[in-house]
Amino acid sequence: ETGVTQTPRHLVMGMTNKKSLKCEQHLGHNAMYWYKQSAKKPLELMFVYNFKEQTENNSVPSRFSPECPNSSHLFLHLHTLQPEDSALYLCASSQLGTSPTNEQFFGPGTRLTVL
């Protein structure tokens, strides 16, 4: 579990707040992902970064803004969220290119509650 770390582990915010989630991977991978996990729904892929370039944005509302300053760090900036955005946000990384399997390594997640 220490291969991918996420902070904070828990976050409670009001709808007018601005906050950021942080993810760091210590595995030397070149791709990083943000997922949203809500109760009774499949894991939803939000963003993919491959070599620091965003390659996927699965119709995520603009109130979620990702940032990938380097291949080890990934942020998710949050502003004017809605209560339905409350969920577990998971970060993952993988090594693309040399490994064709896309096995992903997950962080422990940030439990977000929007009041």
Place this chain on the structure above:
Amino acid sequence: SQQGEEDPQALSIQEGENATMNCSYKTSINNLQWYRQNSGRGLVHLILIRSNEREKHSGRLRVTLDTSKKSSSLLITASRAADTASYFCATDASSGAGSYQLTFGKGTKLSVIP
């Protein structure tokens, strides 16, 4: 549309019994992966089976893949209380043209009673 669909949604067994979970998917895949998630935690990769493989073993885990039926099963033998978790299948249908997505199902919640 959702690619992986696990069955059953919940499974409760006694310690020592075997647990079988199934996954169905809709499109052609490169590989299928199984992940485990303890409550409120991140997912942990368990095992991967490629599209040209039919069966794979890892410790007490056995995975089968039937591409003609677009289905996979995960068998956990001699279950332990510590196996209590949610189990997800994920399909990799990446086209190789810059798209690297895994599609996850809703998961099977396994409870192993001591």
